[in-house]
Amino acid sequence: MSVRLVDEVFLDLRAARDWYDRKSFGLGDEFADLFFTIARGLPDVSLHHAIDETGYRPIRMPRFTAVIYYDLTDIEIVVVGVLVNGRNASALKNRG
16 A cells, blocks of 8 residues: 655645754754654554544654654555644644
C-alpha cells in the first residue's frame, strides 16, 4: 500500500521544523527525518491505530510532542497532518 502526503502536511512540517530548530539547532532536521521514517513505515502498522475524534488515525512521534494523522482508503494511506505541541486538531478539517 502506498503512502501519500496531502499538501498541507508540507506546511505542517515546515512550521514544526522551524519551531524545533528555534529550540535547538538541528532538532528540526531530526524531527523531519523521524517523520519520514514513520510515514514510510505506515503500511506495516496502519491498522494498529484506531480512529479518534478527528476522524483520522493518530500515531505519536517518539521523542517529540507531535502526532501524525492519517486515513486509510482502499488503495493508499493518506497522511493528512502532523500537529506539534498540542496544536488544535481542528486544523485537520477538510484535509485529505
